[in-house]
Amino acid sequence: xxxxxxxxxGQTGSIVAQTLAKNGHTVRxxxxxxxxxxxxxAQGYEAVIAPVDDVAALTAAFTDVDGAYLMNxxxxxxxxxxxxxxxxxxxxxxxxxxxxxxxxxALSSVGAQHATGTGNIxxxxxxxxxxxxxxxxxxxVRAANFLDNWASGIATAREQGILPSMxxxxxxxxxxxxxxxxxxxxxxxxxxxNGTTQFIELKSPQDCSALDAxxxxxxxxxxxIKAVEVENEAIAPFFQSIGFPSITAHAFAEMMHGFxxxxxxxxxxxxxxxxxxxxxxxxxRLIASxxxxxx
Numbered sequence: 001x002x003x004x005x006x007x008x009x010g011q012t013g014s015i016v017a018q019t020l021a022k023n024g025h026t027v028r029x030x031x032x033x034x035x036x037x038x039x040x041x042a043q044g045y046e047a048v049i050a051p052v053d054d055v056a057a058l059t060a061a062f063t064d065v066d067g068a069y070l071m072n073x074x075x076x077x078x079x080x081x082x083x084x085x086x087x088x089x090x091x092x093x094x095x096x097x098x099x100x101x102x103x104x105x106a107l108s109s110v111g112a113q114h115a116t117g118t119g120n121i122x123x124x125x126x127x128x129x130x131x132x133x134x135x136x137x138x139x140x141v142r143a144a145n146f147l148d149n150w151a152s153g154i155a156t157a158r159e160q161g162i163l164p165s166m167x168x169x170x171x172x173x174x175x176x177x178x179x180x181x182x183x184x185x186x187x188x189x190x191x192x193x194n195g196t197t198q199f200i201e202l203k204s205p206q207d208c209s210a211l212d213a214x215x216x217x218x219x220x221x222x223x224x225i226k227a228v229e230v231e232n233e234a235i236a237p238f239f240q241s242i243g244f245p246s247i248t249a250h251a252f253a254e255m256m257h258g259f260x261x262x263x264x265x266x267x268x269x270x271x272x273x274x275x276x277x278x279x280x281x282x283x284x285r286l287i288a289s290x291x292x293x294x295x
Contacts, residue, residue: 001066002026015183058095071107085123111264119255144175144203147282165210173207181275
């Protein structure tokens, strides 16, 4: 099969592409510029330059393929990330319709069933709503919170012995998942498509608390790491202080409030899929990547 992938340089799209290629399928990487195209070609992929809001270019990218992986690259630094997401989703789906795309797998999120109170997860709610109205054959993967998101705390843990956590209380366990499992699951859905679309909720083998994360890091870094609370009131000011637009900063705060109050949860009504990557395996990869990038 020939399959078009958005985000081949990103966390999940890169894994989708690698998994498909390893299984003998042709990967068409949809990239934003010539540099990314050259990188994709060096990896053995076809490359098509198509901005994610360019319907004509996307239509060409989706033409004559057996399926596609669709996701919205987060535009956190945009003045209005929600308006941007709506535009991108509309362009992706219009292009898929014009190209008569047989099947696609779209990345969504835990909590996407809600129209309010989920912060930046509202972008995936918008995506799901537009998909439902499109009439296209699109399987949806609602992923738990990324285990990879702990990466931002690894340097702090290594240097200061603390792991700041917006997930509260510190001993509360949350469903999480590695981007590797997301990519592998999406690739499997593309490879095994039989005319029936699927709607799944995906998480890792075990739920994770901030205390669990600190304990795993303590073991892997061979250093005592203490989880510390980041109160919700501090989230938006922090993100604004490091340059994020107000709408994005407040979306992060609303999202964390949604997680911590059990508003953002899986419905339990979709097919439940459990990945293979454990917290420890995920953190081993993150630590190795952090050590590599710091040299």
